[in-house]
Every structure is written in structure tokens, then in C-alpha cells.
Amino acid sequence: MMGEDVFRLDGNGAAGVLQEIFAVEMTTASCTCEGCGRVSPVGALHLYGGAMGSVLRCPSCEALVLCITSGPRGHFIELRGIMRV
Amino acid sequence: MRASPIRWLSAEVLQIAAETPRVKTIRLAVPGWRKHLPGQHVDVRLTAEDGYQAQRSYSIASPPEEDGIALTVERLEDGEVSTFLTGELRAGDQIELRGPLGGYFTWTVERGGPLALVAGGSGVVPLMAMVRHRAAQASRIPMHLLCSWRSADDVIYRDELALLAARGDGLDVTHTLTRGAPAGWRGYTRRIDREMLLEILTGPDARPIAYVCGPTPMVESTATLLVSLGHAPERIWTERFGPTGGGS
Amino acid sequence: MITRGFKSTRLRGDPSRVPPGQYVTNDFPVLSAGPTPRTPLDAWSFGLRDVHEKELATWRWKDLLALPSSTVTVDIHCVTKWSKLDTQWKGVTIDALLEAAGLAPPTPYLTAFCDGGYTTNLALEDLLDGRGLVAYEYDAAPIEPEHGGPARLLVPHLYFWKSSKWVRGLAFMEDNEPGFWETHGYHLRGDPWKEERYAGD
Numbered sequence A: 001m002m003g004e005d006v007f008r009l010d011g012n013g014a015a016g017v018l019q020e021i022f023a024v025e026m027t028t029a030s031c032t033c034e035g036c037g038r039v040s041p042v043g044a045l046h047l048y049g050g051a052m053g054s055v056l057r058c059p060s061c062e063a064l065v066l067c068i069t070s071g072p073r074g075h076f077i078e079l080r081g082i083m084r085v
Numbered sequence B: 001m002r003a004s005p006i007r008w009l010s011a012e013v014l015q016i017a018a019e020t021p022r023v024k025t026i027r028l029a030v031p032g033w034r035k036h037l038p039g040q041h042v043d044v045r046l047t048a049e050d051g052y053q054a055q056r057s058y059s060i061a062s063p064p065e066e067d068g069i070a071l072t073v074e075r076l077e078d079g080e081v082s083t084f085l086t087g088e089l090r091a092g093d094q095i096e097l098r099g100p101l102g103g104y105f106t107w108t109v110e111r112g113g114p115l116a117l118v119a120g121g122s123g124v125v126p127l128m129a130m131v132r133h134r135a136a137q138a139s140r141i142p143m144h145l146l147c148s149w150r151s152a153d154d155v156i157y158r159d160e161l162a163l164l165a166a167r168g169d170g171l172d173v174t175h176t177l178t179r180g181a182p183a184g185w186r187g188y189t190r191r192i193d194r195e196m197l198l199e200i201l202t203g204p205d206a207r208p209i210a211y212v213c214g215p216t217p218m219v220e221s222t223a224t225l226l227v228s229l230g231h232a233p234e235r236i237w238t239e240r241f242g243p244t245g246g247g248s
Numbered sequence C: 001m002i003t004r005g006f007k008s009t010r011l012r013g014d015p016s017r018v019p020p021g022q023y024v025t026n027d028f029p030v031l032s033a034g035p036t037p038r039t040p041l042d043a044w045s046f047g048l049r050d051v052h053e054k055e056l057a058t059w060r061w062k063d064l065l066a067l068p069s070s071t072v073t074v075d076i077h078c079v080t081k082w083s084k085l086d087t088q089w090k091g092v093t094i095d096a097l098l099e100a101a102g103l104a105p106p107t108p109y110l111t112a113f114c115d116g117g118y119t120t121n122l123a124l125e126d127l128l129d130g131r132g133l134v135a136y137e138y139d140a141a142p143i144e145p146e147h148g149g150p151a152r153l154l155v156p157h158l159y160f161w162k163s164s165k166w167v168r169g170l171a172f173m174e175d176n177e178p179g180f181w182e183t184h185g186y187h188l189r190g191d192p193w194k195e196e197r198y199a200g201d
Helices: A011-022 B080-086 B121-136 B158-166 B194-200 B216-228 C061-066 C094-101
Strands: A030-032 A039-041 A046-048 A054-057 A064-071 A074-079 A082-084 B009-020 B023-029 B041-047 B053-059 B069-074 B094-101 B115-120 B143-149 B171-177 B209-214 B236-240 C045-049 C055-060 C070-077 C082-093 C109-114 C119-123 C133-138 C152-154 C167-173
Touching (some): A011 A046, A011 A054, A011 A064, A011 A074, A011 B053, A011 B236, B023 B080, B069 B080, B115 B216, B121 B171, B121 B209, B143 B194, B158 B171, B194 B216, B216 B236, C055 C061, C082 C094, C094 C133
Parallel strands (some): B115 B143, B115 B209, B143 B171, C045 C167
Antiparallel strands (some): A030 A039, A046 A054, A054 A064, A064 A074, B041 B053, C045 C055, C070 C082, C082 C133, C109 C167
């Protein structure tokens, strides 16, 4: 743990944008972290980024799992590791 | 895998009622609403005349057995959305929302129990939907709810929870106050700690399903404590509300 | 759909000071792309690197504090639409760092690299002539970890995501390669006066 991060949320906070893009419920999707191999549901990932975007990280090692930003020209989506929906 | 695209819906405010000086419950009629699961939330989007938009998430307080939805909103200092929802908003107004959202932090009676629910402040809202759903289903699944509040004035749903617990059907409710208690208070008066969780919640041998919701530090420390007490991490579900514990 | 009775609690402010689309705030919102790093000062260093990642110059914490410092009062503008006016910072200009290192900048672009892996790309001309600082004080006190302490980059004439928190150095690049947010659709430069929020703006 890198110390208390009072501002962090979790994958529940990204439920809206995820369902907007993928058109299915995503917080129960399971992700295998590319960094440490831990398997987590999206709802348990650490969420950062605030209004800039959804940066979802592995709750064990904080490696990036999923990053979504939304702008006038569409959504940018980065996915690392494997996700099962 | 069934596609469930979501779209913004226009909801009508039916009623606004105060729970405490800073907390209100807003009842809404939502045409086109897809029935929700206890624990789910909505995104609320407000648009000003100049085009300025603000969006926040709010947990649904009502069970799926009721028509429409209820949102319980705490007014946060400097919170532009919560200040509007608990202040200016009135019955008859329309607000935009989308949902229901979030399948991860949900419980229905089909999942079974026993249940260990731990709430910090407004984190009780999604758990209340679970409590109300259990009552509406006349379930006897053992459910222990532990709520942490700053002071007695902050406690929401107090009477309803007391009434439901008095039925003796397996629901137990415990409150702890972290910043001082009124005269005659017989409950806990400290932050949630290992001893309190040991005393209140079903032990890990019964393999309870735990739901923890509230401010981020409280959720993380509680989840860590539950694991240290022997609860299986995969039976602990968490929802973090951020530093202040609610959508500002 | 307009929400009856709703308006931002923040004000639009004076357009000569507040760029288009921004709202003035009195608080200081915290936003980051990852957990707050906690590098102890005795392990901290700031480096200038060449295009091959070779270290050209390094400063430990006490070295940074020993360099000539500048105190500036500037307005800052976040791409998420809040602006904060008259913020005071103390730090070392990039000019002073280059001079202390005796370096002529080898390329026109740089990447700021940070604890936690965050990066942002910058043009050299956006850092020189006092336009960029390595700041270590905000409001006359050490910068708090959640605001980027012990040291963050400060480039106030660009959107604040360019003022990267927890900065540990600058690496020269031949090309203007996008950093973290720029790779995810944000503008390569980010001039708030031209509303360069997203790529293609």
C-alpha cells in the first residue's frame, strides 16, 4: 500500500461510463492484472482521475488495468491484462 | 450476455423529506425505469442555463419492491450538486439521471447470508436498500448492520431501523458515534475497530457476506480488519464514497 | 435538459483573467491518475536526461533548495474547468536548472517524468524564460503530498495537467511524444486561452 489515498474511489464509480461504452454491466467483469496477476472484479479496482477520466488500477500493485477518457471526439479506452465479461 | 445500454432518463421529483438537518430523501418517478438491485446507484446530471454541467453518483435507498426510486442525499459543504438537491430542488421538478448502475455492489435474498453490513455515514444508503428489500421479502436471513456516525444528530433511518430490528426476525442494528454522544447513549462511542467487528458481526466460520460502504479511509480500514479477522476477501464487497463520503 | 434553478457555485470571473469555459474556485481540488507516492526526501532526486535516458544532471533535495529560487503568484487553470487565481509558489526555474547544469538544451521537446509513472510532454519554449518551475512550496509552505509534494512542475500558462505532480525529472525528446493524458485524448499542448483541452481542438 502506498499510504492512505482518501480521494480514491473504486470501480463502482466508473459504472456509468463503462455501461455507456460497453452497453453491458461491467463492474462484475473480472480483470487479471498484467503486473501481478491478481484477479479482481472491476468494482474492486482502485479508481482515480476524477473529472479527467477513469483510471482503474489493480488494488494489489496499482498497475494500470483500464483507462477511459471521454471528449468531444469520442472515448479513449486503454485496457491492459485480460478482462472477462 | 444481454446488452443493457443505458441512457439518460428524465425523472420527476415526487417528494422531498428531511432525514436530518443536512440529509434529505428525494422520491422520484422515473418513466422507463428498469428495476434495480439493492445496492445499485444512479448518476444524476444537472445542466445550468449557460450549459454548465455537473454529474454525481447517488445510491438508491429504496428497494426494488417499491415503485420509483428514492435517493438519500447528504449536503456537503461546497458541494454544488448536493447543495442543489437538498436546497433548491422541489417537488414537480425534473432531473436527469441514468441507471440503475453497478452490479458488483448488490445483494438480493437469493444470494443468502448471513450478512455483515458496515456503513460509514451516508454509506448506509445502499445498505438500507438491502435492509428494506430483505424486509419486503419477509426474509429471515441473519443480517447485522453496523453504522458509524459522527454524532447522534447525523444518524439517518434511526427509527425505521429500530422498528425493523424490533421484529426479531434476524436483523440486528448497532450504531457507533465517533465524535461524542448525548447523555443516555448506550451504544459505542468510537471508530470502528477490530473488537467492535468481533462483537457485532457474525464470525468468519459462518462465512458471512460482507458489504462495506462509506468514506474511502473507513472502507479500506474496515475491509483490512475483516480480512485480519479471518473473513475471506472474496466475500467482502466494498464501495468507496471518496474523502467526504458522498457525492458533492 | 436544463435543470430548473441550477447554476454552478463557482463564478465565471473576469474574462481578461479567466480563460474561456473556466469557473473560478476558492478551494483546491485534488485530482491524480494514481495513488499518492511518498518518496522520502533523502531518497528524492531530480534529473535531466538526454534522449537516450542518460542522466545529464542530478540534484538531491538539498541541492534543489540551494539553487536560486523564484517566488511567483500565478493563476492556474484545470482542464476540468476550475481556475484558481493568485496562487503563490516557490521553486527553481527550468532556466536556473539548465544554467546550474551548464546545459544547452539538445532538443525542442521534453517529457516530465514522475513518481508513480505519470508523464506529460512539453515544448522547451513552454518551460524557458521563467515559464516553468520545479516548485517545492505552495502558499509559503511545503507542498502537501496530495498536491504533488515534495516537488511538482509548475507551468501555469498551460492547463494544470501539464504541471505534473511528484516530478522527478525532465527527459529530452526529439519529437513531441504524448504523455499520459495526451495519449488518452487530451491536447498535446493545452493552452487554456485557446481552449486546447482535447486532441483536435
